[in-house]
Amino acid sequence: MRSDRQLTFYHAVPSRSGTVHWMLQELGIPFDVKLLDIRGGAGQTPEFLAINPLGKVPAIVHGDTVVSEAAAICCYLADAFPDAGLAPALDDPARGEYLRWLFFSPSTIEPAFVDRVRQYEAQDSSQNSYRDWNTLVAMLLDVVGKADPWLIGENFTTVDVVMGATIRFGCMFDILPKDPVFNDYIRRIDARPAYQRAQEIDAPYFAATMAG
């Protein structure tokens, strides 16, 4: 995979694309940003719908390659820019655990958050990708509690960006219970220079969106 191609990042503040912005700052690579006013309908232009027919950010165009879905983009970027060391190599046994948690976030944690916010509880927990809320929270507390200091060990990886952003979101909006295990992990995230850089760059756009 060639990493020297032009990289364009479709972003909106605040939104899930903040996860990809943080990832890009961790990688320290050059990229162009197209900031979309998604609340004003900028996701619905023919140009952007050609990139993501759902009209949603984040998305990237890297050379001729289009990727949407925050976790997929982060996974793709980690592999495209391996020098940053944010993904175990393909033949590293840690790759299994890495992919497990990378996919766990959008396919298991996020649906649970949505159900929780909507106060939806399935009669039959086998229908939920996350079993049931209490089992999921116990599992997350166990996984995050074992982070030493990062989710799959000593090295910070893309899993910490993707799952870290989700856990941070869950705590910020009081979806997840207040617990020192989550707070300690979030403090480690907040101390990362790349996370701080992404926040600083996005701050004026955040303020503008909030001002209406």
Ligand SMILES: N[C@@H](CCC(=O)N[C@@H](CS)C(=O)NCC(=O)O)C(=O)O
């Ligand atoms: N499954 C997608 C969800 C992306 C998504 O829902 N993006 C929202 C912002 S957080 C969006 O673009 N909303 C604008 C709209 O739906 O018009 C992902 O994980 O990247």
